Amino acid sequence: MARSNRPTTCSSAVARRLGDYSVNRGLSHGALARIASSDGENGRSPEARISVAVACELLEALVDGLEHELAHVEALREITAHECDAVGLAVRYAPGPQEALDAMLRYSAFFCEAGHFVRGPTGSTVTLDWVDLGAHEGRGARLLAECVLAGLVLALRAAYGSALRLDAVWLAHASPSSSHASALSAWLGCPVMFSARRSGLAFHESAFEGFEAIRDDVVLRVATRRADELTRGLGATLSIQKKVHELVAMAVRDGRVADLAEPVVAKQLGMSERTLRRALDAHGVTYREVRDMVLRSTADDLLGCQPSLKGVAEVLGFSCSSAFVRAYRRWTGESPIVGRRTSLESLAGACVGT
8 A cells, every 4th residue: 555656746737827827917926927937838738747745835826926815716717628638528528417527536636636536425415525645734735625626616517507506615624714714615605614524525416417418429438538648647646445445444434334335435436346346456455355454443443442342343334243243253363352352451551651
């Protein structure tokens, strides 16, 4: 589950568009202006990338230079089809609303690979969580997280109509001020909750009714092939094994037992079960092995504080305590009673050492 040494990146073409936005509004100095006015068009090509660290610096320069706390999200409206290249076409020519959403999630790394989106529990409410790699911190990273979600909102409204209404947006970082929270909520048109466990958004699936399909299989095939080329290798800093591990851990933590099923996790990742199996096989593991790693780790934590095996079994999604006991023996070669004793001894040792 090792991360690549390659730095995470954002689209240089999109960054330059933000630079143009600042220059057109009178910002003639700073990092953004320098990038926007640099010679050559190569940096504006869809293939060009800049590091996430530089992108964070640019967003700070944009907000500070224009003295506008929402300049970073407002500037996203300037992004055109040219910057989106084939990724936009792959979404627009998708055969249906679900396929359009899958394409948005699959190709999100084209715009920013500082994390990835996953679909939450199935149902009438569509939940999209942003799983941040956590490689960057500070004000710039917070601005970037707001840009990522605002960009997704714009993409959703472009696909499903401007009338799309969000149920809520949540952000893992704290709001810098009450005025910022109010302004962002007004811009998004929905409540915004800060200091959440993670970042994401939710909307009702009725929004899919606003999708108008443009049927052209040739355009879709060419656009998909080009979008695959543009995103090949992006997002690789977080392996598929790690992504599955995080999704399973998230489901266990939130008590969403039904979402531990392999088909659900595959859908959250925007791929088929077969594709997921092949991807995990390349890492030498199976879905069951990754899931069991999470369940075993969680079980060890719960055994140190949960009063009954039945309670542990229920949290982990087992039908009864005996099923949990059998699984625990398979994972560890010993009974949960022994595991509990070990957990309690570890806790006692930690207390003594403090």
